[in-house]
Amino acid sequence: MQVDVISIKGLSFAYQGNYVLRDISFGITAGDYVGIVGPNGSGKSTLMRCILGLNAAEQGEISLFGATQASFAEWHRIGYLPQGLQLFNPNFPATVEEVVRLGRLSRKRFPRRFDHSDSAAVAQSLEMMGISSIRDKLIGELSGGLRQRALLARALVNEPDILILDEPTTALDPDTRESFYAILKDLNKNRGTTVILVTHDSATVGLYASRLLYLDKRILFYGTFKEFCASDDMTGLFGHQGQHLICHMH
Amino acid sequence: MTLADILHFAFLQRALLAGTLIAALCSVLGVFLVLRRLSLIGDGLAHVTFGSVALALLFRFQSVYTSIAAIPVVLISAVGILKIAEKARIFGDAAIGIVSSLGIACGIMLASLAGGFNVDLFSYLFGNILSISREELIVTAILFVIVLLTVALLYNELFAITFEEELAATSGIRVERTNNILVLLTALTVVLAMKVVGIMLISALLILPAVSALQLARGFKTAIFLSVCIGVASVIGGIFVSFLLNIPTGATIIICNFFLFLASSLFKRFRR
Numbered sequence: 109m110q111v112d113v114i115s116i117k118g119l120s121f122a123y124q125g126n127y128v129l130r131d132i133s134f135g136i137t138a139g140d141y142v143g144i145v146g147p148n149g150s151g152k153s154t155l156m157r158c159i160l161g162l163n164a165a166e167q168g169e170i171s172l173f174g175a176t177q178a179s180f181a182e183w184h185r186i187g188y189l190p191q192g193l194q195l196f197n198p199n200f201p202a203t204v205e206e207v208v209r210l211g212r213l214s215r216k217r218f219p220r221r222f223d224h225s226d227s228a229a230v231a232q233s234l235e236m237m238g239i240s241s242i243r244d245k246l247i248g249e250l251s252g253g254l255r256q257r258a259l260l261a262r263a264l265v266n267e268p269d270i271l272i273l274d275e276p277t278t279a280l281d282p283d284t285r286e287s288f289y290a291i292l293k294d295l296n297k298n299r300g301t302t303v304i305l306v307t308h309d310s311a312t313v314g315l316y317a318s319r320l321l322y323l324d325k326r327i328l329f330y331g332t333f334k335e336f337c338a339s340d341d342m343t344g345l346f347g348h349q350g351q352h353l354i355c356h357m358h
Numbered sequence: 359m360t361l362a363d364i365l366h367f368a369f370l371q372r373a374l375l376a377g378t379l380i381a382a383l384c385s386v387l388g389v390f391l392v393l394r395r396l397s398l399i400g401d402g403l404a405h406v407t408f409g410s411v412a413l414a415l416l417f418r419f420q421s422v423y424t425s426i427a428a429i430p431v432v433l434i435s436a437v438g439i440l441k442i443a444e445k446a447r448i449f450g451d452a453a454i455g456i457v458s459s460l461g462i463a464c465g466i467m468l469a470s471l472a473g474g475f476n477v478d479l480f481s482y483l484f485g486n487i488l489s490i491s492r493e494e495l496i497v498t499a500i501l502f503v504i505v506l507l508t509v510a511l512l513y514n515e516l517f518a519i520t521f522e523e524e525l526a527a528t529s530g531i532r533v534e535r536t537n538n539i540l541v542l543l544t545a546l547t548v549v550l551a552m553k554v555v556g557i558m559l560i561s562a563l564l565i566l567p568a569v570s571a572l573q574l575a576r577g578f579k580t581a582i583f584l585s586v587c588i589g590v591a592s593v594i595g596g597i598f599v600s601f602l603l604n605i606p607t608g609a610t611i612i613i614c615n616f617f618l619f620l621a622s623s624l625f626k627r628f629r630r
Contacts, residue, residue: 160528183530190524200393201572201581202521210518214529220514246576262525 110137111174113270113302114159119168121151121158128154130326132168138269141296141303143317145310150324152306153191156274160188173269183214187263189256191274191306198248204258205243208233211265229265237261237291253284260291271295274306289316310346314355364601372495373487373607377593379502380554381563383547385589386509388568389582390540393520395450399439399541401561402454403548406435406461408557411482412468422493424482428549435461436545440538485556485608487597498550505543516540517578554593555608566615567592573622588618 112135119132129151136142144152157163159170161177170177173185211233212226234240237257242250247258256276263271273292277285293316295301307313313320320336322329322345329342336342337355364370384400391397410431414424435457443453469475481489490498509516515536518526527533544564551560567589568581575581596611603610 160524162524162527181530183528186528188525188528190522197393199572200521201575202517202578203576206517206578207521210514210521210525211529213514213518213526213531216514219511222514244576 112136112171113138113173114304115169115171116159117169119155119158119170120166121154121163122166123154128325129158132323132327134321134327134330136270136302136304138302139296139300141292141316141318142305142321143310143313143319144304144306144321144323145308145313146323146328148308152308152323153274155323156272156304156306160186160272184266185269187211187266187268187271189259189263189271189273189276191278200246200248202247203244204239204247204250204261205230205234207247207258208243208262208265211262215266229267233261233265236264252279253281253288256280256284256288260288264295267299268301270302270304272304272306275308276305277307277309292316359602364598369488369490370597370601372490372492373597374594376490376495376498377487377554377597377611378590379498380547380550381567381589381593382586383502383505384551384560384563385567385571385585386506386582387540387544387547388564388566388589389571389578389585390516390520391544391564392568392572394540396541396544397565398451398454398561399436399544400548400551400564402439402458402461403432403436403545404552404557404560405458405465406432407549407552408483409461409464409468411552411557412465412472412479415476415478416468416472421478421489421491422497425494425497425549425553428552429546432545432549433542436541437538440541481556482552483557484606485552485554485559485611487554487607488601490553494553501546501550505546508539508543512536512539555611559608559612562612562615563589566612566619570615570619570622573619573626588615588622592618 114136116135117133119129120127121129132155144155146152154163158165159172159177161180172180173182175182208230209222209226212222212229213220216222231240234243237260239254239257239261242254242258247255250258256279260276271292277288280288292303292305296303305313305317314333317333319332320329321327322342328345329336329339333355391399407428410428411424414427419427439450439453439457442448442456443450446453469479515526515531518529518531519533519536523533547564548560551563555563567585570588571581571585575584592614593611596614597607599605599614600607600610
């Protein structure tokens with residue numbers, strides 16, 4: 109029997125009295141590739157932030173690898189690429205290598221010093237992303253695609269069991285976007301990494317994800333693409349043409 | 359007068375030593391503060407020290423005790439800035455403005471009660487590093503060790519929250535605690551720096567070396583190293599120039615800093 113790596117029961121979150129998430133319950137199994145879609149303001153990013161403990165849920169339970177969110181300490185098992193990170197201060201004086209190495213802090217205890225094993229992990233992650241040659245470049249000097257690769261290298265430096273990506277391709281051109289998705293697919297297929305991809309691009313998510321979660325403050329659909337394509341509810345939501353487009357691409 | 363002659367003066371030796379230690383601290387913390395857009399917190403906390411200095415002078419404290427008395431006041435104010443920003447849900451700059459103006463207001467009230475602005479108060483407002491005593495030098499050295507050791511132990515955590523708070527949080531770093539420590543270290547440094555450049559110019563000592571270093575640095579550690587070099591060079595240069603030309607030391611240090619900033623900006627432009 110497969111165990112959920114992430115389990116959410118009855119989660120609700122309100123911002124200044126307005127509910128952004130209401131009564132969310134679902135589980136994600138190891139090795140899943142879940143695409144989370146929904147309109148703007150549907151609570152996709154908030155849901156990820158609640159899972160990661162960046163937003164405190166008002167009600168409900170979140171467990172990560174069987175531990176409650178509050179007691180979870182194995183942060184090296186989760187790689188995270190937040191929304192809009194490519195827009196950070198372009199003059200920040202950190203090299204690609206320094207940024208990727210920061211990802212290793214989740215394995216460290218006070219005073220969190222790095223050692224040779226960290227250097228090896230950083231080198232491996234840079235190589236996997238094909239960016240070893242730019243390790244000494246400043247992160248702010250890179251193009252959007254290379255910067256996103258560097259940040260993905262940071263998220264992957266611990267070889268995490270779960271990779272959470274929040275709108276990671278927004279600033280990328282179509283070619284770079286394709287290669288970025290190919291990397292995620294490879295990680296999921298060949299390494300067994302559980303991928304959770306938040307995207308507003310519901311038309312193409314079917315190309316990559318094995319499961320779809322449609323969110324609009326509450327869960328409107330969660331299941332496989334086969335189930336999605338057979339769902340009359342989703343026909344009502346997307347229309348025949350929209351549903352066909354998503355299902356056809358999958 | 360030769361350099362050797364100048365260095366024979368005990369007061370100048372103390373000034374150079376204290377100035378170097380304080381410049382190094384300001385330069386290290388400045389990199390974190392500038393990149394975290396907390397540059398003006400030094401200014402706010404300096405204004406608070408004005409209130410505590412006025413109080414100490416009202417009760418005719420000795421110079422060294424004036425600095426020591428300022429420490430708890432500035433530490434409480436530093437926490438106050440963070441709490442006001444958090445509880446009142448306002449931006450940090452507004453919280454700094456509230457605490458800063460309150461510090462100035464209290465200082466003016468107390469100075470008025472003490473019979474107006476006197477020479478002692480002016481030496482804190484505009485700095486007088488040449489008058490630094492042996493006891494003040496010892497206090498400076500102790501606080502230097504405390505602040506630098508804390509920064510060294512928390513270096514990677516401070517780097518992580520400076521790069522991106524949420525990524526730091528998802529690496530298991532306690533962001534709020536680390537932020538509080540950074541602000542408290544800044545508060546201690548501000549108390550030390552008020553004798554070097556004065557309450558009015560402390561923020562420049564925190565900001566200028568860091569901003570100059572950021573023009574040149576290609577790596578985070580390099581940025582901190584360059585910031586320290588620039589900060590220390592400007593303090594040493596400022597002390598010598600002001601001594602030789604008989605002009606105000608604090609202001610000269612800041613002007614030296616500004617010229618180094620101009621030089622680093624020009625270097626960056628030509629390097630492109």
